[in-house]
Amino acid sequence: MQLIAEHTVQITHPEKVLWPEVGVTKADLLQYLVDLSPHLLRHLAGRPLTTIRCPDGVAGHRFYQKDAPRPTPEWVLTRSVPSQERNKVLDMVMVDSVSTLLWLGNLGCLEFHTGFDPIDHPGQPDWVAIDLDPTVPGFEPVRTVAMEIHRLLEHLCIPHIAKTSGATGLQIWIPVRPSIRYEETRVFTQAVAAYAVAKLPAVATVERLTKNRGDKVYVDYLQHGPGRTMIAPYSPRATALATVSTPMTADELGGVARPESFTLQTVPTRVARMGDLLAQLEPIDLRPFTTFLARHGGFR
Amino acid sequence: MHTMWKGALSFGLVNVPVRMFAATESHDVSFRYLHQVCQTPIQYTRTCPTCDKAVDWDEIVRGYEYEPNRFVVFTDEEYKALSRSRAQTIDIESFVELSEIDPIYFDKTYYLAPETSGKKAYQLLQAAMTESGKIAVARTVIRSRETLACVRVGQGVLVLETLFWPDEVRQTRELPNIDATVSAEEKELSMAVTLINQLATHFDPAAYVDTGREETLARIRQKVEENQISTPAEPAAAKANIVDLMAALQESIRRTQPDPSTAKSKPRPAKRAAKKTS
Numbered sequence: 001m002q003l004i005a006e007h008t009v010q011i012t013h014p015e016k017v018l019w020p021e022v023g024v025t026k027a028d029l030l031q032y033l034v035d036l037s038p039h040l041l042r043h044l045a046g047r048p049l050t051t052i053r054c055p056d057g058v059a060g061h062r063f064y065q066k067d068a069p070r071p072t073p074e075w076v077l078t079r080s081v082p083s084q085e086r087n088k089v090l091d092m093v094m095v096d097s098v099s100t101l102l103w104l105g106n107l108g109c110l111e112f113h114t115g116f117d118p119i120d121h122p123g124q125p126d127w128v129a130i131d132l133d134p135t136v137p138g139f140e141p142v143r144t145v146a147m148e149i150h151r152l153l154e155h156l157c158i159p160h161i162a163k164t165s166g167a168t169g170l171q172i173w174i175p176v177r178p179s180i181r182y183e184e185t186r187v188f189t190q191a192v193a194a195y196a197v198a199k200l201p202a203v204a205t206v207e208r209l210t211k212n213r214g215d216k217v218y219v220d221y222l223q224h225g226p227g228r229t230m231i232a233p234y235s236p237r238a239t240a241l242a243t244v245s246t247p248m249t250a251d252e253l254g255g256v257a258r259p260e261s262f263t264l265q266t267v268p269t270r271v272a273r274m275g276d277l278l279a280q281l282e283p284i285d286l287r288p289f290t291t292f293l294a295r296h297g298g299f300r
Numbered sequence: 301m302h303t304m305w306k307g308a309l310s311f312g313l314v315n316v317p318v319r320m321f322a323a324t325e326s327h328d329v330s331f332r333y334l335h336q337v338c339q340t341p342i343q344y345t346r347t348c349p350t351c352d353k354a355v356d357w358d359e360i361v362r363g364y365e366y367e368p369n370r371f372v373v374f375t376d377e378e379y380k381a382l383s384r385s386r387a388q389t390i391d392i393e394s395f396v397e398l399s400e401i402d403p404i405y406f407d408k409t410y411y412l413a414p415e416t417s418g419k420k421a422y423q424l425l426q427a428a429m430t431e432s433g434k435i436a437v438a439r440t441v442i443r444s445r446e447t448l449a450c451v452r453v454g455q456g457v458l459v460l461e462t463l464f465w466p467d468e469v470r471q472t473r474e475l476p477n478i479d480a481t482v483s484a485e486e487k488e489l490s491m492a493v494t495l496i497n498q499l500a501t502h503f504d505p506a507a508y509v510d511t512g513r514e515e516t517l518a519r520i521r522q523k524v525e526e527n528q529i530s531t532p533a534e535p536a537a538a539k540a541n542i543v544d545l546m547a548a549l550q551e552s553i554r555r556t557q558p559d560p561s562t563a564k565s566k567p568r569p570a571k572r573a574a575k576k577t578s
């Protein structure tokens with residue numbers, strides 16, 4: 001079978017069931033990728049892709065892939081990126097077209113992860129994210145911490161959106177004007193994390209070792225940094241329920257929204273109705289905040 | 301024990317797969333420096349006196365001071381290019397008598413243990429070296445540095461001693477008052493030898509204990525028992541007032557933005573509906 005977008009993409013076994021528990025097939029995934037492509041492409045463009053591949057669906061073998069899958073069609077854009085490991089260069093996919101999305105989908109790439117700094121502005125993130133990770137199952141404590149951070153950011157007039165990870169966690173995303181560096185954003189994310197822990201000592205923690213976190217929500221400000229990646233907005237997740245990493249409004253966050261209600265089946269209609277909440281935010285200059293916190297709070 | 305290197309001991313056509321372990325460890329009692337007033341451990345910052353600011357590691361390059369205040373600079377890449385890549389082997393070059401290597405050359409000692417596949421070759425090499433009474437001179441790379449070493453049998457296992465390079469051993473001619481022109485008389489010499497023989501014994505490691513360290517540790521235990529303990533005034537103080545700090549930040553932001561209605565904190569209504577491609 002062939003699909004024709006910007007380029008012709010060969011599709012194999014479209015009937016293959018990738019999410020058996022909810023009966024979602026590869027054809028459904030490809031339809032989703034096409035439906036969401038304007039938004040997926042906006043968030044993936046210009047950022048080297050790390051993907052999780054599940055060629056036999058979420059129940060089968062899965063692996064991380066940073067190097068472009070081979071064979072790579074000549075129309076797939078790739079960029080050389082030095083690896084964290086020494087003396088290694090990765091040839092990473094840059095998702096810039098619907099056909100690239102379809103090609104990846106056909107290969108069983110279920111998750112799309114990217115960094116915060118565009119490849120053309122290395123070290124200068126244009127998004128800041130604070131990652132909330134529950135230590136024990138359950139979304140309510142995550143919601144509590146997210147609401148505390150939401151109220152803080154609202155008071156500070158900092159635009160932000162909560163986005164489900166699609167798995168168990170949630171992140172607060174803040175669009176920032178480029179030219180700010182990770183060393184500066186770290187001052188801010190660290191202060192926000194400290195604030196959350198100070199306000200909710202029984203619920204939130206910045207303890208790095210899982211075994212010392214008890215049942216608290218881990219406020220992971222370290223996940224925002226050079227070389228770190230995060231699940232891209234609207235990326236499907238290789239979870240049993242075919243959940244999707246989905247931005248949500250403050251009302252939804254404070255109300256009854258549950259991460260598992262955002263799935264491959266529900267998100268296209270939702271986004272057609274609401275648009276991309278992330279695209280509706282105006283980037284902010286974070287520097288006055290970081291300067292203040294560094295000067296008065298000793299954050300560095 | 302923690303494996304610090306994996307590779308092979310290699311000589312001629314024989315390769316003995318081995319792992320390397322540090323053979324010695326220092327038991328020095330180490331103290332940390334605290335600020336006397338608040339008992340907080342002192343933090344060190346790398347600062348630049350010219351720029352008057354703290355410097356992060358990614359802003360740091362290496363400079364070799366070839367004459368006072370003149371440097372040749374090496375970027376990380378250049379420096380990496382100079383350092384030796386991790387060796388896969390300890391290459392035995394020759395066998396010599398242990399007595400030929402003055403202990404002054406010995407630097408650090410490591411144990412070598414065979415991998416499962418190398419047990420037999422290891423035993424064989426160990427037996428042959430014991431039999432011949434020879435030790436091996438070898439080269440390898442440890443922590444990016446080309447290293448001279450010798451391999452000998454000790455404590456019933458193969459032991460690798462790293463050696464100082466010959467030009468790293470200082471010359472004795474720089475020492476004061478060492479001259480061979482003063483010769484001792486026969487009688488004086490024989491008395492000295494007698495004295496030595498009276499003190500002669502066998503080396504028994506168990507007989508030696510670091511009494512200085514024991515005393516220090518005992519004093520530490522005593523202080524702990526007497527509850528003479530101090531806990532730093534905790535940066536928790538800083539964390540506790542983060543709430544106040546954020547309030548102050550909010551206040552300062554408000555001052556710079558006289559009209560809060562211009563602040564863009566709320567998402568604008570969805571302008572763009574999702575466009576469909578394909």
